[in-house]
Amino acid sequence: EINMGATAIGTGITTHPDYAAAVLRHLREISGLDLATADDLVEATSDTGSFMSFSASLKRNAIKLSKICNDLRLLSSGPQAGLGEINLPARQAGSSIMPGKVNPVIPEVVNQVAFAVAGADLTVTMAVEGGQLQLNAFEPVIAHSIFQSITWMRRGMRTLRINCVDGITANRERLGAMVGASVGVVTALTPFIGYAASAALAKTALLTHRNVGDLVVEAGLMSREEVDKQLSPARLSGLEAITQAIPIVQPAENVVES
Missing domain, CATH: 1.20.200.10 (Fumarase/aspartase (Central domain))
Structure with a gap:
């Protein structure tokens, strides 16, 4: 909105009756914008x-x-x-x-x-x-x-x-090494082995500097195949669903048609 033609206080005093419309037309042509004259010129001026x-x-x-x-x-x-x-x-x-x-x-x-x-x-x-x-x-x-x-x-x-x-x-090698050494990945296994077991294994991993996945398998809580599946980069990054309670929305579903 523009207030051209409102003059000093918004009343349009001393302005030619056609001035505001002429300015609006020219500004639209110059800017390419769908401009409009403000409904309340006093408010627009102040x-x-x-x-x-x-x-x-x-x-x-x-x-x-x-x-x-x-x-x-x-x-x-x-x-x-x-x-x-x-x-x-x-x-x-x-x-x-x-x-x-x-x-x-x-x-x-x-x-x-x-x-x-x-x-x-x-x-x-x-x-x-x-x-x-x-x-x-x-x-x-x-x-x-x-x-x-x-x-x-x-x-x-x-x-x-x-x-x-x-x-x-x-830095793929660095990323792989950090994921492998991370104790935080035990969070992804919590829905399967429970919070208490996850917390205990996390403490053990920190003290022994061992891989969390190896400790889970040794404890007999999950198979190696299941641990590898749940700790895969695709699961950890959210590209695959970890549980049914966390649905994955495909990018195409987020597209808003204009």
Whole structure:
């Protein structure tokens, strides 16, 4: 919605009767958007909350993207003292003080974009709050902050995809070793051997540094075939149902037709 033709306070005083319609028509042609004149021009003139809502949406997307980058940084940490589950493309020669140490610079760039967008959103919020009656003197900084956030987000997402996401690889050997050594996988066996047995075997595995699956088989609680089936990567990742109580929804069922 737009308030063009409302003039200073929203009453449209001194405006040509055809002005609002003419501006609306031209703006539709220029923008390609299905714009409309606001029903309440006084309210539309005094309130700039729509800018704040839009800026908040940008911030939400930025924060979500930043969280994804945090995940990428954690999953790629290592190679020896971190998780090391995935490998990010190396985009720098390495640390100037520690040879061989390559930082996740692209996710870090996008993290900083998110920080800046969050700051710009606060600027928009305060500028919206700073209006008085029908006078909103701080719309210039609102527009500047929003356009700046859009530019940062567009460039940040592009560099994240091109310089990071497209080149991510899985460290399969590391992943397999971590799953095999994990005590947490006993959770998947709890529906079959019970909570008490799972807890006891988990403690034993931690103390002896042995494989949980081997302990379950040795205790006679499940066969090797059944343990391997329940602890398969497909089951643990949710690609196959572990129990009938947890149905698996195929991706095609989630598609919403537009």
